[in-house]
Amino acid sequence: MTLKRKKVSVIGSGFTGATTAFLLAQKELCDVVLVDIPHMENPTKGKALDMLEAGPVLGFDAQITGTASYADTKESDIVIITAGIARKPGMSRDDLVQTNQQIMKDVTTEIVNYSPNAIILVLTNPVDAMTYTVFRTSGFPKERVIGQSGVLDTARFRTFVAQELNVSVKDVTGFVLGGHGDDMVPLIRYSAAGGVPIKSLLKPEQIEGIVERTRKGGAEIVNLLGNGSAYYAPAASLVEMAEAILKDQKRILPSIAYLEGEYGMEGIYLGMPTILGANGIEQIIELELSDDENKALLKSASAVKAVMEVLA
Numbered sequence: 487m488t489l490k491r492k493k494v495s496v497i498g499s500g501f502t503g504a505t506t507a508f509l510l511a512q513k514e515l516c517d518v519v520l521v522d523i524p525h526m527e528n529p530t531k532g533k534a535l536d537m538l539e540a541g542p543v544l545g546f547d548a549q550i551t552g553t554a555s556y557a558d559t560k561e562s563d564i565v566i567i568t569a570g571i572a573r574k575p576g577m578s579r580d581d582l583v584q585t586n587q588q589i590m591k592d593v594t595t596e597i598v599n600y601s602p603n604a605i606i607l608v609l610t611n612p613v614d615a616m617t618y619t620v621f622r623t624s625g626f627p628k629e630r631v632i633g634q635s636g637v638l639d640t641a642r643f644r645t646f647v648a649q650e651l652n653v654s655v656k657d658v659t660g661f662v663l664g665g666h667g668d669d670m671v672p673l674i675r676y677s678a679a680g681g682v683p684i685k686s687l688l689k690p691e692q693i694e695g696i697v698e699r700t701r702k703g704g705a706e707i708v709n710l711l712g713n714g715s716a717y718y719a720p721a722a723s724l725v726e727m728a729e730a731i732l733k734d735q736k737r738i739l740p741s742i743a744y745l746e747g748e749y750g751m752e753g754i755y756l757g758m759p760t761i762l763g764a765n766g767i768e769q770i771i772e773l774e775l776s777d778d779e780n781k782a783l784l785k786s787a788s789a790v791k792a793v794m795e796v797l798a
């Protein structure tokens with residue numbers, strides 16, 4: 487009897503898509519199909535072949551296919567959407583929303599056609615609104631359409647806390663909630679180093695500095711790179727979420743989840759503490775928030791709603 491390996495398709499073979507595909511294969515989590523537009527078919531095939539040829543050196547065994555045909559994605563367990571454009575000079579935020587929204591609709595129609603039982607992970611920005619578009623277009627249940635931002639934002643927060651304390655990042659925990667923007671909400675009360683609340687380890691001004699740097703974490707990398715946005719940490723974040731689902735790990739990770747009454751909100755995708763397992767989002771965890779934390783979360787939700795208002 488041959489065991490069928492799990493299959494993950496990654497849509498968009500750019501910086502984040504290619505890095506995600508490589509990490510998934512390197513960890514032998516699944517076979518990977520990397521998809522891009524027809525114009526990009528040969529470069530996509532080239533990237534996939536190049537990754538495959540790293541297998542003998544790194545000692546991993548996974549199929550990696552580059553393609554422009556969605557037929558190759560048939561019966562994927564997970565489909566990860568990284569396709570889309572980033573904002574260019576002269577382009578408004580609304581232009582970006584319109585363009586990426588159309589790409590989400592086109593891509594999702596193909597995903598539904600070939601992988602009707604898949605779990606979809608969305609990365610494309612503005613990610614809260616794009617996850618909502620994929621949810622509406624797919625008709626999938628809410629637990630099977632999930633956005634990525636909180637794992638990345640929390641990773642940045644943990645990195646900065648570890649740097650400030652000069653301790654191992656492995657011992658730093660945290661939780662960043664809300665939309666993927668300047669109003670995201672790092673929950674200081676739930677952040678600790680080795681189990682010790684960071685409030686008793688750092689001065690208020692140090693914590694404020696870390697919160698601000700986390701909120702601007704994406705822009706910091708954009709400014710340094712000069713020609714694109716972050717992709718190593720975003721890809722690692724997608725892979726952590728995909729692994730939790732593929733292995734039914736029941737990990738408590740922040741995900742962009744659809745709210746139907748949780749935290750007093752309805753009809754919006756927003757970063758929340760969730761349990762991720764084989765069924766996708768298996769639970770949204772409702773934390774007790776202080777008045778200030780609740781106010782900050784509502785402010786972040788308003789920013790997401792403002793983007794949703796320009797959705798067609």
Ligand SMILES: NC(=O)C1=CN([C@@H]2O[C@H](COP(=O)(O)OP(=O)(O)OC[C@H]3O[C@@H](n4cnc5c(N)ncnc54)[C@H](O)[C@@H]3O)[C@@H](O)[C@H]2O)C=CC1
Nearest residue numbers: 498499500501502503522523568569570609610611613720
């Ligand atoms: N949510 C998050 O935390 C993060 C979100 N992002 C977002 O992810 C997206 C991708 O970023 P990068 O990979 O750096 O961009 P990139 O420009 O390197 O790659 C995008 C790829 O999408 C492809 N593409 C465009 N239309 C397509 C379609 N209809 N079907 C299939 N492929 C298509 C392009 O040909 C390109 O290869 C951007 O919107 C970026 O802002 C990036 C990092 C973190």
Ligand SMILES: CC(=O)C(=O)O
Nearest residue numbers: 611703704707715716
């Ligand atoms: C690009 C992006 O969303 C980030 O680096 O946070």
